[in-house]
Amino acid sequence: MLVSNKINFELIKINLKLILMPVVVVLFLGGILLYFFINGQPKTVATYEQVWTAIENKGIIPTDTTEMFKTAWKERNDSKGETLQKALTFINPDSGIDFNFFIFDDDKSAHSARVSYWNYIRYDSGRFGTKGTNQEYQSSSSNYTVYWVKYDNFYTVCTRVGNTVIYAEADANSNKLIKDIIEEIGYQ
Numbered sequence: 483m484l485v486s487n488k489i490n491f492e493l494i495k496i497n498l499k500l501i502l503m504p505v506v507v508v509l510f511l512g513g514i515l516l517y518f519f520i521n522g523q524p525k526t527v528a529t530y531e532q533v534w535t536a537i538e539n540k541g542i543i544p545t546d547t548t549e550m551f552k553t554a555w556k557e558r559n560d561s562k563g564e565t566l567q568k569a570l571t572f573i574n575p576d577s578g579i580d581f582n583f584f585i586f587d588d589d590k591s592a593h594s595a596r597v598s599y600w601n602y603i604r605y606d607s608g609r610f611g612t613k614g615t616n617q618e619y620q621s622s623s624s625n626y627t628v629y630w631v632k633y634d635n636f637y638t639v640c641t642r643v644g645n646t647v648i649y650a651e652a653d654a655n656s657n658k659l660i661k662d663i664i665e666e667i668g669y670q
């Protein structure tokens with residue numbers, strides 16, 4: 483009887499190795515898939531011309547505001563003025579739309595600009611309610627961050643993809659135009 487117990491113990495050790503090896507492989511592959519699911523696929527960075535065309539497709543003529551923003555930021559000793567390459571804007575006061583698209587030297591500068599703007603909206607503008615009164619959406623992955631909030635009748639979006647940033651604001655009833663432009667350039 484003592485011999486059979488020893489044989490069973492040896493069988494258990496062999497079976498344990500046969501079971502653990504596939505489990506480890508499956509967990510490893512699952513970890514890799516989870517990593518790619520969490521980090522997502524990078525979005526394609528829109529060009530200045532693509533955004534300009536997307537806005538024109540909505541019947542709006544944007545304005546090149548590169549020099550205006552560079553000058554304003556430099557006067558405030560804001561580093562965004564040094565790293566800004568291109569900017570375009572369109573404003574429609576009737577619907578409260580203020581749409582800005584920026585291209586910076588690199589992803590780091592764009593990230594810094596997005597964070598700066600979002601902090602302004604969140605803490606200094608008075609247009610941000612409490613978590614209970616806001617409708618919010620955030621998605622961050624790979625090379626992009628998408629964030630929007632609706633508070634009262636005010637909609638704000640702050641999106642970064644690569645070295646580009648969109649700041650847009652509108653009356654909540656007019657936000658479809660902004661969403662359509664963002665979708666057309668692949669930034670949704």
